[in-house]
Amino acid sequence: MFKQRREKFMGLMRGGIAIIPANAEITRSADGHYPFCQNKNFLYLTGFPEPDAIALLMPKHPEHRFVLFVRPRDKSREIWDGRRFGPEGAKSQFGADVAYTIAELDEVLPRYLENQDVLYHGFGNDPAFDARVHRWLDMVRGKSRQGVIAPAEFVDPNEVIHEMRLIKDEHDLATMRAAAKISVGAHIRGMAVTKPGMFEYELGAEMEHHCRMRGSRNQAYSSIVGSGDNANILHYRENDRKMEDGDIVCVDLGCELDGYASDITRAWPVNGRFTPEQKIIYDLVLKAHQEAIKRAKAGNTIRNTHETAAKVLAQGLIDLGILKGDAETHMRVCIGDDKETRFPEGQPVLKDFYMHGTSHWIGMDVHDVGRYRKGDQWRKLEPGMCFTVEPGLYFSVDNPRAPDRFRGIGIRIEDDIHVTRGEPEYITKGLPLTSADVEAACRGDFPMP
Known part of the structure; x- marks a missing residue:
């Protein structure tokens, strides 16, 4: 089901790359959190239930059309907060072509932005995350003398996903x-x-x-x-x-x-x-x-x-x-x-x-x-x-x-x-x-x- 939705969404993209973030946990008081509620667009396309994850969708990538960045397995934190899927679970249970830990975002994600003409990202929803996206784009633009192209067109993927969900x-x-x-x-x-x-x-x-x-x-x-x-x-x-x-x-x-x-x-x-x-x-x-x-x-x-x-x-x-x-x-x-x-x-x-x-x-x-x-x-x-x-x-x-x-x-x-x-x-x-x-x-x- 989730794969079919991703395929439909990618069929509506004009190539390029889509960045779809999950929600983060929200602090209620001190170190306690509100019950977690996943970003519904992210959930609709991936089914992945954990916070802080990021999905990449790239319809023209030869091998990595669906990429997930997720929290790593951590025995200490899992004792307190519950089990995590980790990158291996993201692949085996949620169908990611490849998965990384969120600690690898700044190193890996800019590489996927290289030579993409269109970036699908909903700017304006999360200023802090938008700032990270801009930093990743600047990293790619910094390679322009090497012939690397950064996305020059920006499309809000929410419009596409919302019409699907309707x-x-x-x-x-x-x-x-x-x-x-x-x-x-x-x-x-x-x-x-x-x-x-x-x-x-x-x-x-x-x-x-x-x-x-x-x-x-x-x-x-x-x-x-x-x-x-x-x-x-x-x-x-x-x-x-x-x-x-x-x-x-x-x-x-x-x-x-x-x-x-x-x-x-x-x-x-x-x-x-x-x-x-x-x-x-x-x-x-x-x-x-x-x-x-x-x-x-x-x-x-x-x-x-x-x-x-x-x-x-x-x-x-x-x-x-x-x-x-x-x-x-x-x-x-x-x-x-x-x-x-x-x-x-x-x-x-x-x-x-x-x-x-x-x-x-x-x-x-x-x-x-x-x-x-x-x-x-x-x-x-x-x-x-x-x-x-x-x-x-x-x-x-x-x-x-x-x-x-x-x-x-x-x-x-x-x-x-x-x-x-x-x-x-x-x-x-x-x-x-x-x-x-x-x-x-x-x-x-x-x-x-």
């Missing part, structure tokens, strides 16, 4: 489905255990425990568990409030599995039963969610899902007497297409209650790579693309335009969708959708995936 292959999709299945179960578990008096972090711990016990070692992002008015904070992080009877809790939580993300949001009543006001808002958000997913088809655009969701929400708020005017205008103003319309001062507008986009790409990164536009046009959806659909409505207590009856309610419903040649696929299938399903899950009466 269209998921069967391995991508299988792993994303597996990650989603775990996260779906975590949300169903969360609904069943939620009760008044529980802290947000306790609920998050129950759900993350479910993920860990099923093979996910990390969450794809910091879990958001917002109850009461905290549900109206989009990227709420504290998770430290005691949940109360009558609250809604909005949980945005998804695990990572084998380098692939899942991203799910559901909102449910802490006591297991929606109030009439909560149900009105939940059902409206669900309608926007369902209508938007109908647009997740090849030939449409990711913008179409946003337009659809925003228009449904606008019409629903008009029907409730919260907004005045027509849904089309509110939608166009909200998404930024209409910059001319001015509503009367003090009059509520859709963006008062729906202030974020409806979708983003998802894959190895939770906010995955790939351009959303081609030139000045939104790009057409193609089979293999995966993205979220996540409309919401937020009535913060301190929002003066929020009606009293809905204040403190924040609801978002998010699923991960795969564009196929036919109908959209729910990657996150098996989740409660309707308000009745959610209440059943809160009673423990909804099936696990």
Whole structure:
């Protein structure tokens, strides 16, 4: 699989050499580190899991088309930090044509730069590493009197890799489905255990425990568990409030599995039963969610899902007497297409209650790579693309335009969708959708995936 990806990438190169670095470990405190997360472009092409490595890809090299620089075997460090593959493991287990230790970088890598016309390197991502690349280039340029040529053209390889990653292959999709299945179960578990008096972090711990016990070692992002008015904070992080009877809790939580993300949001009543006001808002958000997913088809655009969701929400708020005017205008103003319309001062507008986009790409990164536009046009959806659909409505207590009856309610419903040649696929299938399903899950009466 990784070899096929490298071959495809090298087929898109115009000769030359590509330098693809791994991530380094990041210090958390003193000599302790954060859990290591590999650079996803590097992982996509190599599968190599260790920090500090560097891959070279050279489609026209007669023998060394794929080169790895890795940490050396070190018995002392391996006692403390775990086993390393070393150069031999890089060759035997990851398919490198040749492998060196990272201590040999300054001596060996400049030789591979010699007489290459194009250098593929993403300048601007890591200034310290960029400085090393410039030093290596200067070393090659210093041999110009000997007839050695240094690369004179520079191309960002990330653009090429990102376009490859945007269209998921069967391995991508299988792993994303597996990650989603775990996260779906975590949300169903969360609904069943939620009760008044529980802290947000306790609920998050129950759900993350479910993920860990099923093979996910990390969450794809910091879990958001917002109850009461905290549900109206989009990227709420504290998770430290005691949940109360009558609250809604909005949980945005998804695990990572084998380098692939899942991203799910559901909102449910802490006591297991929606109030009439909560149900009105939940059902409206669900309608926007369902209508938007109908647009997740090849030939449409990711913008179409946003337009659809925003228009449904606008019409629903008009029907409730919260907004005045027509849904089309509110939608166009909200998404930024209409910059001319001015509503009367003090009059509520859709963006008062729906202030974020409806979708983003998802894959190895939770906010995955790939351009959303081609030139000045939104790009057409193609089979293999995966993205979220996540409309919401937020009535913060301190929002003066929020009606009293809905204040403190924040609801978002998010699923991960795969564009196929036919109908959209729910990657996150098996989740409660309707308000009745959610209440059943809160009673423990909804099936696990």
